[in-house]
Structures are given as C-alpha cells and as structure tokens.
Amino acid sequence: MFKRDVVAVCVASVLVLASAASSQETSKPPEADRWEAAIMAFEMQDQKSAPAAGANVFIGSSSIRMWQLEGSFPQHACVNRGFGGSQLGDSVKYAERIVIKYNPRVVVVYAGDNDLNAGKTPEAVFTDYRAFRDKVQAALPETKIVFVAIKPSPSRWKLREKALEANRRIREEIANGKNHVFVDVWTPMLGDDGMPRPELFLKDQLHMNDAGYAIWSQLVEPHLATAGG
16 A cells, blocks of 8 residues: 555655646747847837938848948938848738838838748749738839849758749739839849859858949949939
8 A cells, every 4th residue: 555655645646746847848938039139129210310211221131231222222211120030921020010110101121031941832932932921012002022032052052942943933923913023133143154143252162242232233223212302
C-alpha cells in the first residue's frame, strides 16, 4: 500500500508541474513583432519632421533602405521607408503606417528578393504584390505604384527562375491595370554573357553599389512626381 501511495503522489506531482508549465507557456506574451522597432522609429522621425504630403515614398527591403535618394533624385521630394531584410508581405502589413498616411503621389516598392530566398513561391510573391497594390489604391486611388523588378543578384543566382517567374506575373498584372508601373531592372543588370554584372554589387554580391543604383535611378526617375507638379 505504501509503495502505491508514493507512486500516486509522484504521478500527481508530475501532472501538477506539467499543468503549471503548460499554463505558463500559453500565458506568455506573444513574441514582439520583428519590425515593430523599425516602424516605430519611422513614426518618431515623423513626429520630429513630418514628410510633405504628395511626396514620393520608397518602401521595401534593404535595396530601398540603402538607396541614397537625395543624391539620386535631387529634384524630387522622396521619403525612404525601407527596412532591411523585409519581405513584400511586411510592406503590406505596415502600409497604413509608413505609406498611406503620407498621402504620396507615387510609391516605389522593391521587395520579393528576400521572400524567394526564404522559400516562398513566385505565386506567393505575386499575391503579396496584389495585396499591397489593392491596399494602397483602396485608400489612395490616384496614387501611382512603381514596382521595381526583383534584381539578378550573383549571390542568389540559383533563384533566377523563381525571380523571373515572379517578375513575369507582376509585369503582366501591371500591364492590365491602372496607376501602377513595372520597372525592369533585371535586363540592364545582366552582362553580354547573360550573367549578373558583378561590378554593380558590393563585396557580398547581393547589395548594390553606386553603379547599380545609378541604373535604378535612371529607370525610376521618369515615374516620380515633381514637387508642385
């Protein structure tokens, strides 16, 4: 009898501890959003100096974040809201907070590169683009969206077929729509051998140098809104 009582007590103790652990696990606060700090930093920046309404807003991943817009577009009012490492779905999520509230005349978006590298399909990238477009145009029907094609990075060349498919889907969608533009940066960033031009990239062969941004700037500039125009 004594042994059975000891075993019963031990089992009961284990069940109580397991129940407590389970309760603690389910009651833990959710993990903080990965990009919340970056978005809040933009909002604090806005409180100090709010961008003028009607500017050109650039949003997306590190290729946007690292773009020196003042030097590239000195004749245009531009707001950089790129947050490095982000995916296209992140731009959808935060559109109200770092795009729509500025009432921009033009939105330039680059994302999709990180999405494919994380294992997303071209179809998923395409779906996220449509969600971004729909969200922005529902609030700002006259705002033009400029989608910069996924670029051919040497370090991610293995993803080229997926990138081309995502670009194709988005380009065809844009061709049949209104107030959005597809900017093909893929083709001019390839050499005569059909491979990415390494001289356009930093040492990591993923992010661009000034020469790479010069190509982007030349292609994007005609689509930007001019101040007061």
